[in-house]
Amino acid sequence: MKNIQIDDFAKFKLLSDVQFSPNGKYACFVVHQGNVEDNSYKSNLWVYKVEDNSCFQLTTFDKEGSFIWLDDSEHVLFAGLRDEKDKKKQKEGEELTVFYRIGIYGGEAQEAFRLPFSVTSIKEVNNNQFLFTANINSNFPVLGSLQGEEKEKELKRRKKERDYQVIDEIPYWFNGEGFTNGNRNRLFSYNIATGQWEPITKEKMQVEKVRFNNDKSKAIVIGSFFESKMEMTNTIYILNTQSLSLKRISPEKEFTYADAHFIQNNKLLCLGSDMKRYGINENSRFYLMEADSGKKQLLTPDFDCSTWNSVGSDCRRGGGEQVKLDGEHLYFITTEDDSSYINRIDVTGKIQKITREKGSVDSYDVKGGKIIFSGLRKLKLQELYLLQKDKEKQITSFNDWVQKERKISSLEPLTVKTPAGKAVDGWVMKPTNIEKDKKYPAILNIHGGPKTVYGEVFYHEMQYWAGQGYYVFFCNPRGSDGKGNSFADIRGKYGTIDFDDLMAFTDVVFKKYDGIDKERVGVTGGSYGGFMTNWIIGHTDRFKAAVSQRSISNWISMGYTTDIGYFFEEDQMAATPWDNIEKVWFHSPLKYANKVNTPTLFIHSDEDYRCWTPEALQMFTALKYHGVESRLCLFKGENHELSRGGRPQQRVKRLTEITQWFDKYLK
Known part of the structure; x- marks a missing residue:
């Protein structure tokens, strides 16, 4: 058996967006796989047949990354560009989404x-009507509303303004x-039937669900x-799907709703938070809301869990809805x-x-009480x-070969009680070919995150390092998810209590x-x-080499250059520069x-707007200025998701650079 190879991630089959058909007899899902040679990912639709517990591939074009079931339960609808003329139009700046139907x-x-839009989601109302969302720039005329010379003129104007x-x-x-301005x-x-589309929401409204x-x-x-600054709050509206009239039922700018569903004809079960106790990362609670008045009643006052999957892994692609209604x-x-x-x-709550x-439950669906999940x-x-x-009954075996053909390091759990009296959960992986x-x-x-968690799941990079002769250890310090609001709340404490937890965990690992x-x-x-990582190397010399990835080095610059910075810094630092x-x-x-x-x-990416490039440049320059051995690898055309969803060749290069750096200083 071989150890895990550096490009094995591109051989894994990754599953997403499993959905039962309306009649519950089938489930459709997406299978993704990387391809290092052509530096891409291929995605196709598969179907699970409930009656005989079988699976079969539905599409083979390698571009079907999302879909919806049509109400007849016999067909699915998916978006794609299969005609070269359509691809050329899109390349030249024309907004276009083509939908295909397959039995x-x-x-x-x-x-x-x-x-004539860049469609982001679509839902079937009936045989003749669909609701869809599309990404529209309010600073330009809706391209789909223009025809002939007027359309050509607008396309030329947009092309000139790209610079x-x-x-x-x-x-x-x-x-x-x-x-995205x-x-x-x-x-x-x-x-x-008419081929006509009609806008429902206003130009400045951002639709989420x-x-x-x-x-x-x-x-x-x-x-x-919002006009000029996106807030963290949102609003619930009720749409009449025939008249297309939209009525606001919840007050504006007082709450953030993660989701909502009709639980009865005139009642909504809502999931949300006012963010008053623990800030933007506060766990949502459940509310019962009247559809007419918007009056809401808290159903779960003592509920204190995050309502999403925050278990980390670098072996996923795509996702699925986290909240589903069944009966x-x-x-x-x-x-x-x-x-x-x-x-x-x-x-009743x-x-x-x-x-x-x-x-980790990555995607799932429920129909008549029956549950399927990836x-x-x-x-x-x-x-x-x-x-x-x-x-739980496993019904596919796409990746069984990994257990049969690769040596995998087991995860040995280790819970450490820190000097502050907090239990920090973690794991240690031994080298796969360890010698006594x-x-x-x-x-x-x-x-x-910090509000995510490590769990007992497969991580390609850590399995690779174990195969290269390294112990690998990791934990969930304060700030992590999974233990309620209080444990996750490190606002105004970054680099203090979380640093203490990581060092206490490291101490116990060394002893054991x-x-x-x-x-x-x-x-x-x-x-x-x-x-x-940046914080640790400025506060201890116990680590002989470091690799800082898509990092933050300066909260002042991070707060006012990145996509989330203007609200994230104020909330998480409990302060602003002013x-x-x-x-x-x-x-x-x-x-x-x-x-x-x-x-x-x-390690940084030049299109990472979550932790923008200057965060790495500042720290790298400072270390060079002070004579510290350092190196910066900037991945062009990649973003914050490089390690999990970056192009295959870039992911191989990233992991190669990290491993060679550790080899140089630790071996």
Whole structure:
């Protein structure tokens, strides 16, 4: 058996967006796979047949990354550009989305209709009507409304203006999307019979969610209206799908709604927070809302779990809805300790945990109480599972070859009680070819977020390092998800209590694992983990090499150059440069760059607008200025998701650079 190889991630089959058909007889899902040679990912639709427990591939064009079931339960609808003429139009700046319809028994996909927009989501109201959202820039005329010479003139004008950018709002760009100034996700109605579309929401409204009631006569629309600064709050509206009239039912600018569904004809089950106790990362709670008046009642005053899957892994692509309605129950995901679970709640506020196995639930669906999901279990890659009488049954075997053909390092759990009395959960991985009485180098890996968690799931990069002869250890310090609001709340404390937890965990790892050579230990992490790496090297010399990925070094610059900075810094630092610049600077790793002695590699992407390039440039320059051995690898055309969703060749290069840096200083 071989150790995990550096390009194995591109051989894994990654599953997303599993959905039951309306009649519950089938489930469709997407299978993704990387291709290092042509530096891309291929995505196709697959179908699971409930009756005989079989799966078969539905599409083969390699570009079908999303879909919806049509109401007849016999066809799915997906977007794609298969005609070279359409591809050319899009390349020249024309907005176009072509939808294809394919029967579940195969055959050629047939064009269903096309829309002159960059469609972001679509839902079927009935045979003739669809609701769709599209990315529209309010600073330009809607291209789909123009014809002939008028359209050509507008396309030429846009082409001329590509060389400069006007900015008049924040955020003005977004990670993975580039400049978004003026962009809004607007809601439209489309009539197939007439071929006509009609806008529903106003130009400056950003639509986040659209949820039907049972007969699709109404829809919940969650969105926010802003002119020059996007706020963290949003509003619930009710849409009459026939008249297309939109009525606001919740007050504006007082609440953030994560989701909402009709639980009864005139009642909504809502998930949201006022953010008053723990800031923007506060866990949502459940409310019952009257559809007519917007009056809401708190159902779960003592509920204190995050309602999303925050278990990290670098072996995913795509996702799926986290909240689903089935009958009289609303199903949702929680992250608890180191795992994510499916739960459900009824109109009285009673919550029941549905899944029990540790690991990660990545996408799921429910139909008539039957549950299907894709997930990470133990150290297996993603597979589909069916939940039957509280027992999970694996129904696919896309990645079984990994267990048979690769040596995998097990995760040894280790819970450390810190001097502050907090229990910090973590794990240690031994080198896969470990020899008795031999000393090995080690790597401390720090997750991003900070409100995410490590769990007992497969991580390609860490398995690769174990195969290269490293101990790898990692934990969930304060600031992490899974243990409630209080544990996750490190506002105004970055680099203090979380640093203490990481060092306490490292101390115990060194004591328990005498195979680790304490003089040959490195540290790395990305995003928040990159911030902590920058912080650590300015506060201790115990690590002999560091790799800081997509990091933060200066909270002053991060706060006013990045897509989330203007609200994230004020919330997480509990200060701004105008009311307490000393505090903002205190929590900035750049302040301590003159104390760094650790050789450090910086990994960053030039289109990372979450933690923009200057964060790496400042810290790298400061270390060079002070004579510290350092290196910066800037990945062009990549963003904040490089380690998880970057192009395959760039992911190989990233992991090669990191491993070679550690090899140089630790081996």
